[in-house]
Amino acid sequence: MHKTIFVNLPVADLDASKKFFGALGYRFDERFSDENAAALVLGETMVAMLLKRDFYQSFVPGRQVxxxxxxxxxxxxxxxxxxxxxxxxxxxxxxxxxxxxxxxxxxxxxxxxxxxxxxxxxxxxxxxxxxxxxxxxxxxxxxxx
Incomplete structure (x- = not known):
């Protein structure tokens, strides 16, 4: 049914989160990363989007993060x-x-x-x-x- 999963997670400090997951051996897909988001590659078709909290908030207006x-x-x-x-x-x-x-x-x-x-x-x-x-x-x- 589905081919890929993108899980979106709010993070307080994007640079610290990138360093943390990099220390575990993960890589990031720079095509989907910028100053607000980092695409953490978990597998061939699995990505966790690490989103700055204020950017994450823009996806859920009216809801608490x-x-x-x-x-x-x-x-x-x-x-x-x-x-x-x-x-x-x-x-x-x-x-x-x-x-x-x-x-x-x-x-x-x-x-x-x-x-x-x-x-x-x-x-x-x-x-x-x-x-x-x-x-x-x-x-x-x-x-x-």
Missing amino acids: IDAHKVSGAILCLDVDSREIVDALVGKAVAAGATFGDTEDHGFMYGSSFYDLDGHGWEMMWMDPAAAEAGPEAFAAQNES
Whole structure:
């Protein structure tokens, strides 16, 4: 149905956010970036638009822009290829100034999270490919026997 996702996030300091995500190894698409916005490339067809708060406000007239340090509006969950990559990315985020969230280990599924400089929740998640194919509940049921 859809080909690409652009998630828009308000940020207090665009330069600090670019530095933070750059420290995690992400790049920016300069074609969609300017003094008000930075296009954070999360994958081939996934982009998080980091928008200065006043610019973000222009997209939602009459609505309050949340302070994600106080109110949660979304958790961005990204899959990675291994548990080790989950831990490495979250470790880099914390080293770059993020606040650690939590870790969940279900054996076939593993995730860990952090809150970025603006309080937005990010979760890195790995799932055993067999569990992803069968579905977590079916995978767990077949491995109980």
